[in-house]
Amino acid sequence: MGKRITVQEAVGMINDGDMITFSGFTIWRRPMAVIYEIIRQRKQNLHLIEVNSGTHGDMLVGAGCVKVWESCWIGHELFGKLGGNLDRKVRNGEVITEDYSHHQMLLRMAAGALGIPYIPTWASRGTDILNPEYDMLSKHAMRDGSNPNIPRQKAQWVEDPFFEEGTLIHVPAARPNICIAHVQQVGEDGTVRVWGQKYADEEAIKAADKVIIVAEEVVPEEYLRREPSQNIIPPYLVDAIVQQPWGAHPTGNFGCYEVDGPFVRDFYNKTRTQEGFDAWAEEWIFGVPDFDAYLEKLGYKRLQSLKANSAYKYSNEAKRGSR
């Protein structure tokens, strides 16, 4: 008990320079209410370490909150073909990128969750991802041990000593300071239930030192414990709980609401320049005091049009294509 806090207090738990990770997948189930508040509170020098990124990551980058982006992918799926803000900031040398492959990032997070320093894999041999010339954290002298969560090397190669199958890649564990996860339901003590695809949430939550769960609704523990097999995280792994309905908008949430495609596309189109980003942020982030005001600005009609049908788990009426 006593874990309930506000979105503002949740962001207060994040320190400048933190290594941070999130729930979700590309444009699905991202903790957007917290993302907006991170930008509002002008957090600095964040080190994003993500299995994959998306609209939320590009927004943090555009707002100047990010020093390092360490992941495998950023974009807005159908609604924006690349991370326009990351593209601009990387070209200008304002953000450091460290690329791994998707499976490598997943395994790095899994190693973090398992409490081991590294993990072997066959994934993505033969690529420039493993080119030592492109080890950007080394190039920026960030692998010197001064940050204990940054590994000394990007990758290593080790012969399989057991089955003699060849040379494996060893990738270092991801060890985020904090994970912010948006889910459908959390118990009053912190038991977490996720509906639909779990993406890499379990690994991200377990790898992090601190965990904040933002949920569409906080429900009685007793309710979640009627079907424990549906839950993925026990209470003692959760430090704080926030209830924020619609808190993943404009990303989608299985069983709750659609991706707000036009909103994401508008963000992508308007934020290719820094001036464009600043104007967009003025309207949607700094121009509203909090997430509730943001929802009011979006309006009932827009939100209602995104609402999932409870049988399908998505909206069967939202207009999605050209027909």
Add this chain to the structure above:
Amino acid sequence: MEKNYAKPGEYKVIDLLAVAAAREVNDGEVVFAGTGLPMLAIMLAQKTTAPNSYLIYEAGTIDGKSLHLPASVGDARCVYQAAVASGLYDVFGQLQRGRIDLGYLGGAEIDMYGNVNTTVIGDYTKPQIRFPGSGGNPDINSMARRTVFIMVQEKRRFREKVDYITSPGWRVRKWPGGQMVSRQEAFGKTFRGGPSAVISNMAVFRFDEETGLMYLDTVHPGYTVNDVLNNVDFQLDVSRVKGETEPPTHEELHILYHEVDPEGIFLP
């Protein structure tokens, strides 16, 4: 049965891409598909020539029977009637375990050995453009038994050498040294296969088993070998061209527009 082929003008290029990609699936295979054309291809294949194939989405659903076309692999629509809705740890684990037969992929640039770039244009350390990045492209391409690439045919995209090898073709870097060697040599005992076809808006390409070099296999109706050569920036082997790519049939077009993507999400 006589096939009722559509003529050029009766279909769009994207229709032909979806149909050509669908024909790469063998019945019973386990297929990893990404967002967009790959979804159209596998869903068409499941409704025509490969009804017993299994579809896996990278975000963590296995063998879903979507009632409505997902707009991305994280979409809630992926989950409907799936055998398993889990996560990345499950599906990427199966990929590494060797359970995936075929993967569909795309890219910004491809080279003569099928190496693909989806990361940057220019020097990685100081890029001219930053693309989305690898996603699962190199994982699928290094661990599935076979991959098929869907690409836009342009000179600047079919290059002798790509700016960054995001995804490994038939001649790749062997780390830790970084020397260019054959994929078979680089992967050793765990070599499973690699890119088997590249389907562009003009043609279908395949790779020589000995040299790993791309060659022209078929040219789409309405295009010539010269059109293709004018849109490739390396010495392309055109000595093995089999003829025209099989066009879509009216039945396939009907399924694509009325059953797979009636809402016009990827087929405008």
